[in-house]
Amino acid sequence: MNSFIESIKRNRIGIALMVMASLMTALGQMFWKMSDGGINLLLVVGFVxxxxxAVFMIISFRFGSLxxxxxxxSIGYVFALxxxxxxxxETITESNLIGTLCIIVGAALIGGGDN
Incomplete structure (x- = not known):
């Protein structure tokens, strides 16, 4: 358990930046969906x-292990849901919730696996 906590501490800035990257990309994809395939402000906001x-992701790699x-x-899937x-x-099914829980648990376990 101590190695898990140490890994989180060692990579904490990178982890925070990567979660922000996931949030931004999920938001971008949502805006793409809201644009209905047309070239409009929602599409441009989605691209931005x-x-x-992507910028947050690149920067995060300077502060932790790849x-x-x-x-x-993968946390982006949780944000997208x-x-x-x-x-x-959109409707959330039971299988969506189970899959999301698996993603969260897996991301937490991987986040602490820097040995």
Whole structure:
């Protein structure tokens, strides 16, 4: 357990930046969906957010191990599920919740696996 906590401490800035990258890319994808395939402001905002997510991802690699940080991009699926439900009024099924729980547990375990 101590190595898990030490890994989180050692990579904490990178982890925070990678979670921000996941948030930005999930938001960008949501704006793409909201644009309905047309070239409009929502599409442009989506591209800007997705670009910022990529920038955050690149910067995060300076503050942690690749093997710990890159898998944390899967948190974007959790954000996408939340945004789809709350903003786009999409239905969440039981299998969505189970899959999301698996993603969260897996991301937490990988985040602490820097040995």
């Amino acid at each position: 957010l997705y670009f910022l997510g 093997s710990v940080l890159h898998p944390l991009l 939340f945004f789809g439900s709350m903003i786009l009024q």
